[in-house]
Amino acid sequence: xxxxxxxxxxxxxxxxxxxxxxxxxxxxxxxxxxxxxxxxxxxxxxxxxxxxxxxxxxxxxxxxxxxxxxxxxxxxxxxxxxxxxxxxxxxxxxxxxxxxxxxxxxxxxxxxxxxxxxxxxxxxxxxxxxxxxxxxxxxxxxxxxxxxxxxxxxxxxxxxxxxxxxxxxxxxxxxxxxxxxxxxxxxxxxxxxxxxxxxxxxxxxxxxxxxxxxxxxxxxxxxxxxxxxxxxxxxxxxxxxxxxxxxxxxxxxxxx
Amino acid sequence: xxxxxxxxxxxxxxxxxxxxxxxxxxxxxxxxxxxxxxxxxxxxxxxxxxxxxxxxxxxxxxxxxxxxxxxxxxxxxxxxxxxxxxxxxxxxxxxxxxxxxxxxxxxxxxxxxxxxxxxxxxxxxxxxxxxxxxxxxxxxxxxxxxxxxxxxxxxxxxxxxxxxxxxxxxxxxxxxxxxxxxxxxxxxxxxxxxxxxxxxxxxxxxxxxxxxxxxxxxxxxxxxxxxxxxxxxxxxxxxxxxxxxxxxxxxxxxxxxxxxxxxxxxxxxxxx
Numbered sequence: 001x002x003x004x005x006x007x008x009x010x011x012x013x014x015x016x017x018x019x020x021x022x023x024x025x026x027x028x029x030x031x032x033x034x035x036x037x038x039x040x041x042x043x044x045x046x047x048x049x050x051x052x053x054x055x056x057x058x059x060x061x062x063x064x065x066x067x068x069x070x071x072x073x074x075x076x077x078x079x080x081x082x083x084x085x086x087x088x089x090x091x092x093x094x095x096x097x098x099x100x101x102x103x104x105x106x107x108x109x110x111x112x113x114x115x116x117x118x119x120x121x122x123x124x125x126x127x128x129x130x131x132x133x134x135x136x137x138x139x140x141x142x143x144x145x146x147x148x149x150x151x152x153x154x155x156x157x158x159x160x161x162x163x164x165x166x167x168x169x170x171x172x173x174x175x176x177x178x179x180x181x182x183x184x185x186x187x188x189x190x191x192x193x194x195x196x197x198x199x200x201x202x203x204x205x206x207x208x209x210x211x212x213x214x215x216x217x218x219x220x221x222x223x224x225x226x227x228x229x230x231x232x233x234x235x236x237x238x239x240x241x242x243x244x245x246x247x248x249x250x251x252x253x254x255x256x
Numbered sequence: 257x258x259x260x261x262x263x264x265x266x267x268x269x270x271x272x273x274x275x276x277x278x279x280x281x282x283x284x285x286x287x288x289x290x291x292x293x294x295x296x297x298x299x300x301x302x303x304x305x306x307x308x309x310x311x312x313x314x315x316x317x318x319x320x321x322x323x324x325x326x327x328x329x330x331x332x333x334x335x336x337x338x339x340x341x342x343x344x345x346x347x348x349x350x351x352x353x354x355x356x357x358x359x360x361x362x363x364x365x366x367x368x369x370x371x372x373x374x375x376x377x378x379x380x381x382x383x384x385x386x387x388x389x390x391x392x393x394x395x396x397x398x399x400x401x402x403x404x405x406x407x408x409x410x411x412x413x414x415x416x417x418x419x420x421x422x423x424x425x426x427x428x429x430x431x432x433x434x435x436x437x438x439x440x441x442x443x444x445x446x447x448x449x450x451x452x453x454x455x456x457x458x459x460x461x462x463x464x465x466x467x468x469x470x471x472x473x474x475x476x477x478x479x480x481x482x483x484x485x486x487x488x489x490x491x492x493x494x495x496x497x498x499x500x501x502x503x504x505x506x507x508x509x510x511x512x513x514x515x516x517x518x519x520x521x522x523x524x525x526x527x528x
Binding site: 169252 | 318350352362411
């Protein structure tokens with residue numbers, strides 16, 4: 001039975017993808033649309049991008065911005081979140097302000113980002129940072145707040161200093177939940193890079209979509225950009241999920 | 257009773273918690289007096305929720321009493337101390353560390369070679385040889401509890417506090433753990449203060465059994481257990497001691513017998 005299941009895990013999603021592509025193709029043919037591309041035209045569009053050397057260039061440009069924006073968010077968000085989780089007065093002081101900033105869409109920040117950073121890479125990096133720093137910080141905060149008290153008491157019993165307590169007990173006990181926060185935040189960061197590139201820069205997958213639309217209504221390239229964004233988003237999620245397989249954090253997830 | 261040589265000495269200790277309504281106090285412990293000699297194995301039994309865990313947490317330094325004194329090894333308790341290790345009911349083994357790293361947790365200040373030697377010694381003693389590199393999630397509940405006991409022993413404490421450490425284990429595992437604990441205690445000469453709600457467990461383990469009443473808890477009776485070890489669970493002495501405690505706690509040993517027929521003046525069977 002388990003052998004059958006492994007086979008099904010590949011066959012079922014591939015089957016769904018094939019049905020989706022066929023339905024898409026049929027829908028375009030039935031509607032006789034002049035503009036909307038069929039799947040094969042999109043594939044040819046991706047091939048064309050690869051030939052011109054734009055495929056790799058745009059993907060790298062988008063990943064570069066996500067790496068910087070998300071990386072900064074991790075460096076700031078994790079320590080700040082742990083700090084808020086540990087010191088309850090700091091949490092009382094900062095949390096309302098965080099909750100006010102959090103629901104403001106990064107897209108609302110676009111004019112401000114242009115004002116502060118101009119049309120440079122810094123603008124989308126800033127937007128990605130803003131989008132991912134809140135979920136990262138909040139997951140670290142709740143990880144500390146929901147920590148099993150027995151771990152803390154056991155650690156105190158062994159006479160650890162504050163620094164040792166943090167390094168050997170608080171941080172490792174929070175790590176599974178922090179990784180879950182990183183996963184959510186990376187998904188959001190990838191969502192935002194596309195929006196950010198639509199206004200601010202002249203490379204990247206978001207730029208590709210807007211540029212293809214404006215320069216000659218190349219909808220095959222618009223959809224090619226969308227497909228690439230989806231596939232890279234999936235790969236990024238798989239990458240972060242691998243972190244959850246490490247022995248040091250596996251205890252923190254329900255076995256699946 | 258002279259207490260200058262006591263490992264643990266509790267004098268006129270009271271504990272209350274603030275209740276739900278402001279100004280209301282819930283009295284948990286009243287007038288507790290208790291002495292434990294060095295090397296002694298003492299069990300505290302009492303009905304569920306009577307405050308025996310609270311008492312152990314005060315002596316262990318995790319809670320502060322409302323009134324009175326808890327003196328351990330000649331000094332008033334001000335907080336947890338690595339010379340006295342607590343073994344927790346809910347298992348305090350760190351899931352992100354291997355068995356080896358858990359057992360060596362209290363030994364970080366020691367040089368590597370010495371730490372390894374100590375860890376190997378206690379890994380063997382609790383019967384976990386071969387599982388050094390396993391993570392707690394790969395172990396059974398009984399094995400995890402053994403890791404925690406080994407971690408406590410490896411830190412070489414004078415006193416070990418145990419708060420219903422076998423409560424979550426199945427019957428057979430519990431019997432085995434008790435036998436192993438007595439063997440280890442005899443080898444290591446530690447003072448052990450052990451809280452349980454299981455009367456049989458207390459009689460199998462302890463030199464003395466302290467019976468606490470229902471809340472607000474006082475010490476109702478102290479029953480010495482002058483039985484040789486290993487203990488025969490069929491011997492008349494064992495059965496007599498066990499029945500004494502059952503009776504003191506107001507329980508009948510005959511299922512189905514009316515509780516009102518037990519000795520007058522004893523508290524009724526606690527609600528389950």
